[in-house]
Amino acid sequence: MNRKRIFLLTIALLLIAFSWWGVATAQNGLLVRSFSRDNVPMLYVAPKNQDKIPGVLVAHGFAGSKQLMLGYAHTLAHAGYGVLLWDFGGHGANATPLKFGSLQEYIDVATAVLLEQPQIDASRLASLGHSMGSSAVISAAIKDSQNFAATVAVSPTGRGVTPATPRNLQLQAGSWEPGFVANAEKLLQAAGGENQNLATGKGRELIIVPNAEHITILFRDESHQAALKWLDATFGLQSNSNYLDRRMIFYGLHLLGWLILLAAIAPKFNFNNNHQKVAWLRSFAGLLVAPFVASGLLSALDSAIELQSLGGLSVGGALGVWFFLAGTIWIITIWKFPRPKIQNLYLGLGLFALLWLAFGAMAQVVWLQWWLIPSRLLVWPILSLACLPWFLASEIVQQNVGTGKRLAWWFCQSILLITGLIVAVSLVPSLSFIYLLLPIFPLVFGVLAFAAAQVNDAWTYALGSTLFFGWTLAAAFPLAG
Numbered sequence: 001m002n003r004k005r006i007f008l009l010t011i012a013l014l015l016i017a018f019s020w021w022g023v024a025t026a027q028n029g030l031l032v033r034s035f036s037r038d039n040v041p042m043l044y045v046a047p048k049n050q051d052k053i054p055g056v057l058v059a060h061g062f063a064g065s066k067q068l069m070l071g072y073a074h075t076l077a078h079a080g081y082g083v084l085l086w087d088f089g090g091h092g093a094n095a096t097p098l099k100f101g102s103l104q105e106y107i108d109v110a111t112a113v114l115l116e117q118p119q120i121d122a123s124r125l126a127s128l129g130h131s132m133g134s135s136a137v138i139s140a141a142i143k144d145s146q147n148f149a150a151t152v153a154v155s156p157t158g159r160g161v162t163p164a165t166p167r168n169l170q171l172q173a174g175s176w177e178p179g180f181v182a183n184a185e186k187l188l189q190a191a192g193g194e195n196q197n198l199a200t201g202k203g204r205e206l207i208i209v210p211n212a213e214h215i216t217i218l219f220r221d222e223s224h225q226a227a228l229k230w231l232d233a234t235f236g237l238q239s240n241s242n243y244l245d246r247r248m249i250f251y252g253l254h255l256l257g258w259l260i261l262l263a264a265i266a267p268k269f270n271f272n273n274n275h276q277k278v279a280w281l282r283s284f285a286g287l288l289v290a291p292f293v294a295s296g297l298l299s300a301l302d303s304a305i306e307l308q309s310l311g312g313l314s315v316g317g318a319l320g321v322w323f324f325l326a327g328t329i330w331i332i333t334i335w336k337f338p339r340p341k342i343q344n345l346y347l348g349l350g351l352f353a354l355l356w357l358a359f360g361a362m363a364q365v366v367w368l369q370w371w372l373i374p375s376r377l378l379v380w381p382i383l384s385l386a387c388l389p390w391f392l393a394s395e396i397v398q399q400n401v402g403t404g405k406r407l408a409w410w411f412c413q414s415i416l417l418i419t420g421l422i423v424a425v426s427l428v429p430s431l432s433f434i435y436l437l438l439p440i441f442p443l444v445f446g447v448l449a450f451a452a453a454q455v456n457d458a459w460t461y462a463l464g465s466t467l468f469f470g471w472t473l474a475a476a477f478p479l480a481g
Contacts, residue, residue, distance in 0.1 A: 008263055009265070011257075011260055012257045012258065015260065016258065016261075018253065019253040019257065020250075022253070023362060023366060026243075026245070026250075027074075029047060030046065030074070031046045031047070033045075040087065041066065041086060041087045041093040041094055042084060042085065042086045042110070043066050044083070044113075045073040045074065045085070046082035046119055047078065047081075051118075052119070052121045053080055053120060053124075056081050056082070056126045056127065056128060057083075057107065057110050057114060057129075058072055058083055058085045058128045058129070059085075059088070059130070060085070060129075060132075061129075061131030062131060062132040062433060063091070063433060063476055064130065065091055065092030065369040066086055067364070067367050067368055069085055069130065070085070070367065071224055071247070072128055074245050074247070075241075075243060075245055076231070081231070082117055082120045084113060087369070088103065089102060090479035091369075093371070093373050098478055098481070099481065103132075103136040103139070104143070106136070107127075107137065107139075124149060125148050126150040127151050128152040128227055130155055130218060131155045132157060134157055135158040137151055137153065139158060141165070141166030141167065141169075142165045145201075148167065149168060149235065150168035150170070150198075150231055150235075151166045151169050152227045153169065153184075153187070154172045155174065155177060155180040155217060156187055161190050168198050168203040168234045169191055169204055170203075170204075171187055171188055171205065171206045172184070172206075172207045172217065172226060173206075174216065174217040174220075175208050175209065177212075177214045177217075180214065184206055198234050203234070205230065207223070209223050209226075215436065219248050221245065224244075224245055225244075247366050247367075251363065255359060255447070259451070263454055269347060282333060283397035284412070285333060286393065286397075288416060290325075290329040290330040290333070291326050291420020294323075294326035294424070295322070295421075295423040295424035295427055298322050298427070299427035301321070307428060309480030311383075312479060313477050314433075314478040315434060315477050316379075318428070320383045320386035322420075322424055323386055323390045324386040324390075326390055327387065327389025328389045330389070331389050331392065338458050338459060341459070344459035344460050344463060348459065348460045348462070348467070349463070350464070351460060351463070351465070352463070352467040354464075355447075358447075368475060372475060376474045376479070379474050380474040382470075383470035384469070384470030385466075385470075387466045388463075388466040391469070392458060392466075395458040399456070406453050407449075413445060414441065418438050418441060444469070451464070
């Protein structure tokens with residue numbers, strides 16, 4: 001191993017170790033406890049050695065999980081609040097399929113569990129929810145207005161507010177999610193408009209978080225601190241906490257460390273990278289056509305089968321079908337199919353293991369339920385197989401090209417993939433949740449493009465990436481009944 005690779009390996013290991021240290025220190029002074037009640041996975045986060053503290057319920061949105069809301073939990077707990085998070089049905093580690101009329105049941109269970117915690121002052125409760133979760137906490141606070149002194153609705157979808165209920169309502173939306181901003185403005189008007197009179201429970205406020213959309217708003221200090229300030233004002237507290245949630249920065253360093261590690265060790269392996277190049281025009285023509293033909297075929301399938309809950313996974317199953325159709329069309333257009341070797345299987349599994357650790361090992365404690373429960377594990381191989389043609393075609397056309405051309409391919413794939421999915425959603429509106437995930441695709445495919453450049457082998461990359469991407473789909477999308 002030459003000095004350059006030794007240097008890269010050292011930097012990678014240092015970054016990985018430093019990132020784990022950073023995530024661990026974010027919990028200093030906090031009690032963090034996982035448990036289950038009535039088959040509902042829950043997480044309780046609170047300051048150590050404090051009694052009679054306010055309690056806050058924190059509810060995630062559609063396709064979210066309790067981990068996705070940990071930025072609020074850490075910020076509030078460091079400031080002296082006891083926070084309870086949970087997974088709604090079909091989400092995260094909750095194996096019970098979601099029924100939208102059951103959200104109040106989860107709020108009731110969570111409230112009872114929060115009140116059982118010995119640190120919590122039962123007379124001081126509040127709630128915070130994102131998107132679907134905002135509707136749940138708003139409805140609960142209207143129903144039980146005397147129990148919840150304040151409600152924070154992030155990217156709100158709720159309704160039924162009045163100038164009197166819920167008490168002390170703060171609305172938040174990102175400047176890059178205009179639909180949710182418009183809904184927040186309507187809710188604010190229905191609730192009586194801006195009002196800082198929190199002592200009477202009629203406090204009303206709208207916070208527009210700059211340069212944030214539906215997902216990134218959950219990781220923004222502006223959102224965390226605005227919620228904390230609102231709750232402090234409600235309960236007459238003056239927080240001395242200077243905690244800012246930086247766990248996602250450490251997560252990024254962790255991911256970077258593993259990618260550098262891949263760059264350091266990849267040259268040691270004998271990849272089968274002598275495949276014949278495909279004509280550029282034919283390669284690009286396939287990429288240009290495949291997403292739109294796949295969207296048309298998906299629309300035709302929608303008239304015959306229920307795509308929204310295909311394979312027992314809400315939206316995610318249909319997305320897997322879309323990748324299968326687009327990838328197959330791209331493969332046919334290329335008309336090049338390298339013969340796999342047994343070493344591709346071993347190296348592909350190794351690449352999957354590295355990507356799994358790089359992306360998910362820390363995600364489990366930072367922002368995503370990465371460990372698959374059995375019902376999700378069952379759909380993982382099917383989703384992976386569905387996505388295989390796309391990733392195989394992607395690397396076939398990039399075999400042995402330089403860094404600049406790989407960047408160009410990543411950019412073109414991202415643009416055409418997003419455009420094709422927008423067309424798919426316009427044709428099949430039941431899949432509209434995909435709109436909210438579009439900003440994530442370039443980031444995920446950027447990571448995979450870097451991995452592709454290191455292995456430079458079609459089958460190794462295709463096997464490793466499709467297993468990883470299938471796992472990601474199985475982890476992220478809700479279970480359907």
